[in-house]
Amino acid sequence: MEQQLPKLRFPQFKENWKDAKLKDISNVIDGDRGINYPNGEDFTNEGYCLFLNAKNVTKRGFIFDNKMFISKEKDSLLNKGKLTRGDIILTTRGSVGNIAYYDDTIEYNQMRINSGMVILRVISNQIDGFFFYYLLNSPKIEKQITTIAFGSAQPQLTVKEINKFSLIYPTQIQEQYKITSFLILVDKQIELLELQRKKLALYKKGAMQKLFSQQIRFKDDKGNDFPEWKEKKLGDIGKTYNGLTGKTKEHFGKGKQYIQYMQIFSNSKIQTNNFGLVEINKGENQSKVQYGDVFFTTSSETPNEIGTTSVLLDNVDELYLNSFCFGFRPDSLEELVPAFAQFLFRSPQMRDKIIPLAQGSTRFNMSKVELMKITIGLPTNAEQLKISSFLSVLDFQIEQLVKQLETTKLFKKGLLQQMFV
Secondary structure: OOOOOOOOOOOOOOOOEEEEEHHHHEEEEEOEOOOOOOOOOOOEOOOOEEEEOHHHEEOOEEOOOOOOEEOHHHHHOOOOOEOOOOOEEEEOEOOOOOEEEOOOOOOOOOEEEEOOEEEEEEOOOOOOHHHHHHHHOOHHHHHHHHHHHOOOOOOEOOHHHHHOOEEEEEOOHHHHHHHHHHHHHHHHHHHHHHHHHHHHHHHHHHHHHHHHOOOOOOEOOOOOEOOOOEEEEHHHHEEEEEOOOOOOHHHEEEEEEEEOHHHHHOOOEOOOOOOEEEOOOOOOOOOEOOOOOEEEEOEEOOHHHOOOEEEOOOOOOOEEEOOOEEEEEEOOOOOOOHHHHHHHOOOHHHHHHHHHHOEEOOOEEOOHHHHOOOEEEEOOHHHHHHHHHHHHHHHHHHHHHHHHHHHHHHHHHHHHHHHOO
16 A cells, blocks of 8 residues: 655655554543533632633634633542643534643643543654644544544544544654644744734724724814814614515525625625625515615624624615614715714724613614614714724724734645645
């Protein structure tokens, strides 16, 4: 049988790669079941040992937004799932196949995992631990995980199945180091871009807070102060209209373009490449959208998501709105500049006024009538243009970082496909 070798390889290495089962390389250690999870009686916000659940292990590695600790006494009663530096954690239930590496960059010295994960602990001196981590992230292992886990009614992996994973790796440890070092550089670039994106997004959030509370103000082109903002009710500067009515699932998938719910929820301006299609018959009384319209979501799973907005900043010929949202059309685009509205309705000050309008218990809805009673502060047209121009530049910079991030992630994905068998 011909030896399988990667498509992309450092030229100084010529030796064949070795076939093995995961059990020949690593011990597979199950998580601990001897703890009252998820009821919470055993947990504290601070403690001796960090107890990991599935939310702490993602496709990007560890995240510690939500932390649960157990005491030293409780920890001493448990006999499984204790981590040591160099361990790899693999999620086996729920979000199956997430992998994280416990190295010196992790600040917590005492960590355990629950029963929805396993520890992979290298036992072979022929393979480097960090190389093993990247090998587990390779497309071949990802395919094995998907085939096994999602072949059953409830996605999961068992220790028995994990032990059978088929691996191919270089016999020379120096080649493993070389591959690992290169991929670490790519990961560091991804981390840097992500950090830059987060910092810029945080700066934009702070700028919006200060701009819409008028803590900071722009000057006009002559260096003079702009006039004071005018307080106006929404209902006095525009009118609402409904989305599509009388449609069933048979009407969708063909016909005219319409704005989908997620286009509104996910972005402050409508992205024109994500429209859905709906059948509109001649003579139907359906509202068409136009440039400058503001769209509100009327239903959400949480109060904090109610009334999320997006603005149409492109001219369109014939476009409709989904039935789970409604439109707001300003009487004058001079009085409410569309580019300014994009940021105004997502500002902290406006969200503080909109969120209390949420009504419901399991699903939340919002009244258009009550929304139209909200007052907004409107600067002059010239000041609106300055504010929107400043914030649009920040949005553009964030978008460029996101594109660089996506490109780098795709580059890494290609490397994993070509540097591993």
